[in-house]
Amino acid sequence: MERIVTSVTTTLRAIVKRPEAPEESEDRTNVSELDRTRRTVRIAMGILAVVVVLGLLVVSFGPLLWLFKAALSTSQDILKYPFEWWPSGIQWQNLPDAWSQIRIGQYLLNTVWMAAGCWFFGLLVALTGGYGIAILRPKYAKAVNVAVLATLFIPGVVSLISLYVTVLDVPLIGVNLVNTFWAVWLPTAANAFNVLLVARFFDRLPRDVFEAAKIDGAGVFRVFWSIVLPMSRPVVGVVSLLTIVGSWKEFLWPLLVLPSPDLQPLSVGLYRISDTAPTSLLMAGMFISVIIPIGLFLLFQRQFLRSAGQAGAIKG
């Protein structure tokens, strides 16, 4: 086990580290500048660029554009004319109808509330844990670190059922968290990848700063609040994006622990009504539910793409 952990962590580290490499300075890829001076190569590269961008527009953006069209169509138009723009006119009414009639507004609010809690508790655990493991380093830090990393290598399927049983009756406290947002917030906060990410970031911070602060009499909390937190903006950004988008995509777990429709997030709500709701309203609801994640993505595309390389490797 130990050896597997080390061998995988070295590879993971290689991936995590990569974005910090001086990526902008050297832009030499397979095709060289010399190649690019040749006319045939330049024409080929131009064609390639057009083909790639157009192809991606159709494949990646096309379905979203279609969703936009469908969100403003009548059910009849959606089912009968998939490639025509609003033959029966644009149905703006779909959006408010979906909002109230199939309760998309309620689901959206639940999703925001769920994501906010996941964000807060995820950050709390990752930042305090990362601080303890990478900066405070008491004797037991190593053991904690290994125990946290070990959860990365145990397939998630092992604990699905037992996690549900745990949430039904939390040991020692004896509370039932089902049908409360705590049932989503707390388990998602136990995210080893976030802890790993923060700990690796803290590892690279200059230690003399903390030692100087300690000599000046700053306690553990003071150092955390006044020195570590202000320095950790980049990693806070990455973990925030990951936890918010991650909780927005969550489906199976909220389906299990939030059986009450009053608490369900968009993903579960949309699934539950997908067979009964009118197609036009369902499409409008789906459209509403992708606006926020896509907006966040377009706003923070560079941060997203940079953290994707780091996070995707685990979430797979």
Next chain:
Amino acid sequence: MTATAPPFVVDAAVDDSGTAASRPAPPRRRRRSPLAATAAWLRNGGVPTFLMFVPLLLTFGYFAWWPILKSLILAFQHTDLMTEPTWVGLRNFERVLADPLLWTAAGNTVWFAALALLIGFPLPILMAMVMAELRRSRQISSVLVYLPVIIPPVVSVLLWKQFYDPSESGLFNTVLGWFGLGPVGWLQDPVLAMPSIVIQATWATAGTATIIYLAALMSIQAELYDAAEVDGASVLQRTWHVTLPQLRSVILLMLLLQIIGTMQVFTDPFVMTGGGPENRTVTLLMLIYNYAFLSGDFGKATALSLLLAVVLSVVSAVYLRLTRKWSES
């Protein structure tokens, strides 16, 4: 005064205050009374340090570590969460293995994983290699490639379910109609249902892998390409002798992660087909879900979880061992 001691080193104060420095420093640790050790621990901020670990220890303790142990208990018990659980030994495992649907689900899951590898594994590598060569359009392609990943899986599945509408006016059937083909019952056809799900799943996830490969490609040292070029290697030869070997460790890891991920597939078939037609898209995780939440048999469900986890762990261990040998050679 402890202020001059190196901070955060719990033992420092005690070690310096003793007579250790006057002796020729034996490598053995000095014995301290537990009381003195506790006092030193308190003096060096042991309590606030420990408090910093509390959020992590509580959440991981309750929701990561304990459930793993709990699985090992549940799998050997009969429990429906209503009555008192009873120990049943290996009965849960026997009942799982005797379920004819298990082999259907295992076959389907392996089929899903195999199709996902076939369709979804080489694509991101190829895509990233092409995107790495683009200059001005690299950022826009990256954004487009990653766009589907941002969409919540349920929305993506429901959208594609609409595309797979079996009627003549369904989106994909309309396209087929342009070529005089179809209509096809994509999700209703026992043979086509699984590939249809895999195509949707690939659409929804391939962006992540592409971005990871792209990051790896951009960090390949320029000197390697320069040297190959000076030696007269063509672009294709450079791809074979420089790019792929440099990507090898990332490719090997991604392959393993994809296998582990696809073997635990749930949302896509669950929302798309619910396991039909004729159980052709029931996966192992859906079977676990059914045992626990439809039949209320939590012991049986946990037993199957453990079996799947053991298989995945063995596969990973063997895979890592094999690939490490290749990497070393």
